[in-house]
Amino acid sequence: MKLQLEKIGRTLVARISGDLDLESASLFREKIDEALLEYEMINRLVLNLAEVDFVDSSGLGVILGRYKKIRSRMGSMFLVQVNPSVSKVFELSGLFKIIPAKDSEQEALQSS
Amino acid sequence: MPEQSESRPDNFVQLTFLSKPENVAFARVAIAAFAAQLPFTLEEIDEIKVATSEAVSNCVIHGYPDSLGIVSLKADLVDGMLRLEVKDDGVGIADLAAAKEPTFSTDPERMGLGLVFMESFMDEMQIESEPGRGTIVVMTKRPTSSGQENVHAQQPDHEL
Numbered sequence: 349m350k351l352q353l354e355k356i357g358r359t360l361v362a363r364i365s366g367d368l369d370l371e372s373a374s375l376f377r378e379k380i381d382e383a384l385l386e387y388e389m390i391n392r393l394v395l396n397l398a399e400v401d402f403v404d405s406s407g408l409g410v411i412l413g414r415y416k417k418i419r420s421r422m423g424s425m426f427l428v429q430v431n432p433s434v435s436k437v438f439e440l441s442g443l444f445k446i447i448p449a450k451d452s453e454q455e456a457l458q459s460s
Numbered sequence: 461m462p463e464q465s466e467s468r469p470d471n472f473v474q475l476t477f478l479s480k481p482e483n484v485a486f487a488r489v490a491i492a493a494f495a496a497q498l499p500f501t502l503e504e505i506d507e508i509k510v511a512t513s514e515a516v517s518n519c520v521i522h523g524y525p526d527s528l529g530i531v532s533l534k535a536d537l538v539d540g541m542l543r544l545e546v547k548d549d550g551v552g553i554a555d556l557a558a559a560k561e562p563t564f565s566t567d568p569e570r571m572g573l574g575l576v577f578m579e580s581f582m583d584e585m586q587i588e589s590e591p592g593r594g595t596i597v598v599m600t601k602r603p604t605s606s607g608q609e610n611v612h613a614q615q616p617d618h619e620l
Binding site: 402409 | 481482485488502503506510513514517520521572573574576577580
């Protein structure tokens with residue numbers, strides 16, 4: 349898994365490529381939490397999953413964990429460009445109901 | 461002259477590896493490639509990948525929480541279906557019924573969805589566990605398509 353982070357105003361955009369599983373979840377958690385700790389003003393997290401074609405329950409767990417973090421600062425979180433190959437696990441888990449999916453980063457950046 | 465009531469597999473692979481997180485991807489990719497010998501659709505192959513990933517992750521996280529151990533993975537092609545067996549010799553599960561609850565999780569960062577995904581994505585899933593001895597998960601899945609739009613037909617030149 350590769351992770352690219354960009355801070356746009358008070359939003360942290362995380363562009364992930366590769367698999368989000370038990371192995372990569374810990375790196376993902378570490379990097380996002382590091383950025384959230386460094387920039388206390390961040391209140392929106394946008395996860396771009398365009399380059400992700402595998403997510404399992406470990407991946408969902410780490411995404412939910414970041415959602416709880418951003419919610420604890422009254423912030424919001426969005427998923428962007430979820431591939432059909434991974435959307436089924438998001439649907440089954442009910443995660444789409446609490447973390448809205450958007451078609452583009454732009455759309456997520458304009459949402460509140 | 462069948463020696464057992466179970467059918468003899470047409471093909472099988474057996475993998476044995478250490479319970480390291482970096483082996484989870486290896487396991488699911490290997491099983492997906494093997495399963496592609498049957499006319500599974502790409503979507504079904506994705507489901508097999510998730511189920512394998514969950515079963516192996518459980519061995520790594522729950523089977524051997526404080527140490528490394530051996531994970532054994534066996535995949536059979538039998539009677540036109542895939543049969544997966546994932547086994548560890550770890551700590552086992554004390555309360556299997558509680559572990560099967562969708563929201564059950566031993567860790568707040570995890571969702572307790574591993575078993576739910578295995579049950580949803582495979583046709584059958586059975587789990588047996590003995591505290592102190594280990595856990596074995598057996599899952600089966602049969603291709604739903606007639607083979608008309610299988611993986612080979614869709615992606616003749618691609619590896620999974």
